[in-house]
Amino acid sequence: MAKSYLEKLNLGEVLKPEDWEAYLIETHHRAPGMSPEAFAHLKNSDGHNSYEELVHKISGSPTTILDLACGDGYLVEKLAHRFPQSKYIGLDMSEGELAVARERNIPSAVEWIHGRAQALPLGDNSVEVITCHMAFMLMQPIEPVLKEIARVLKLGGKFMSVIGSPENAGSFDEEVRKVMSGFFMEHIPEIKNVVTGDKRVKTKEELSGLLKPVGLTLETVEDQNFETTGTPEEFWQITKNMYFIDLLSPSHRSALKQCILDLAKNHADSSGELTFGYRRRFLTIVI
Numbered sequence: 082m083a084k085s086y087l088e089k090l091n092l093g094e095v096l097k098p099e100d101w102e103a104y105l106i107e108t109h110h111r112a113p114g115m116s117p118e119a120f121a122h123l124k125n126s127d128g129h130n131s132y133e134e135l136v137h138k139i140s141g142s143p144t145t146i147l148d149l150a151c152g153d154g155y156l157v158e159k160l161a162h163r164f165p166q167s168k169y170i171g172l173d174m175s176e177g178e179l180a181v182a183r184e185r186n187i188p189s190a191v192e193w194i195h196g197r198a199q200a201l202p203l204g205d206n207s208v209e210v211i212t213c214h215m216a217f218m219l220m221q222p223i224e225p226v227l228k229e230i231a232r233v234l235k236l237g238g239k240f241m242s243v244i245g246s247p248e249n250a251g252s253f254d255e256e257v258r259k260v261m262s263g264f265f266m267e268h269i270p271e272i273k274n275v276v277t278g279d280k281r282v283k284t285k286e287e288l289s290g291l292l293k294p295v296g297l298t299l300e301t302v303e304d305q306n307f308e309t310t311g312t313p314e315e316f317w318q319i320t321k322n323m324y325f326i327d328l329l330s331p332s333h334r335s336a337l338k339q340c341i342l343d344l345a346k347n348h349a350d351s352s353g354e355l356t357f358g359y360r361r362r363f364l365t366i367v368i
């Protein structure tokens with residue numbers, strides 16, 4: 082039987098991009114819908130969640146929209162609400178997520194495709210807008226993805242992506258990140274060897290350098306905070322879906338939950354609630 086991601090990690094094996102993809106597929110198969118479950122409640126100052134903000138940023142009336150790494154189809158449903166006449170393609174490498182997406186009742190024309198961003202089964206110059214919510218920074222290798230984006234986009238088309246910002250959303254977010262990484266280093270130290278995508282997409286200069294050879298240009302970069310107010314337990318409910326928490330043993334997961342709850346309680350006000358959230362980066366890339 083093939084070794085699991087955790088077994089390979091524990092054995093100190095050098096993990097390849099295909100191991101990372103296998104981990105993502107396994108995790109999303111176990112918990113389809115985990116992304117909107119974690120992200121959709123968090124709002125920016127205009128009251129939009131990060132999916133809604135991405136939709137809001139699209140102008141005109143695109144004929145065809147590809148949602149790259151569409152997950153369970155939450156964004157496609159939002160897009161179809163705003164642009165009902167458009168034709169949609171939702172592509173993801175997780176069959177588990179796509180099974181949930183196919184069950185959505187979306188009145189617009191949608192084609193759900195099981196595939197990888199590195200090899201899009203789509204024609205040249207066939208799409209006006211490509212959206213990608215919280216997945217671009219997970220893709221490795223990234224170069225073939227960019228080549229595919231440049232190939233399928235129509236001239237004047239746009240790739241509009243939301244990624245995690247390299248900046249944190251504030252002091253609580255920073256503390257949570259420190260606690261999490263300390264916890265993982267203690268319990269799964271091999272995790273330091275894991276490559277979770279291509280970090281170059283997070284800096285303007287490096288991203289521009291990746292885009293140039295395929296004829297793409299970084300048009301805008303904008304960071305926004307997405308926040309909500311809730312109890313420490315509600316904070317844990319959005320945190321528990323983070324990658325790698327599923328690799329912890331049940332007892333370590335309970336211990337991490339306790340650490341996070343204690344930290345959140347320290348930040349709660351007299352009503353027992355605190356404000357928490359993430360900082361997201363919106364990228365507009367043009368051809």
Ligand SMILES: C[S@@+](CC[C@H](N)C(=O)[O-])C[C@H]1O[C@@H](n2cnc3c(N)ncnc32)[C@H](O)[C@@H]1O
Nearest residue numbers: 116117150151152173174175197198214215216
């Ligand atoms: C954090 S989830 C985001 C899902 C969805 N876009 C959302 O925000 O609700 C990341 C998604 O990217 C998909 N994914 C990651 N790398 C991919 C690749 N190279 N090709 C296709 N899908 C990929 C995963 O299967 C997963 O569904």
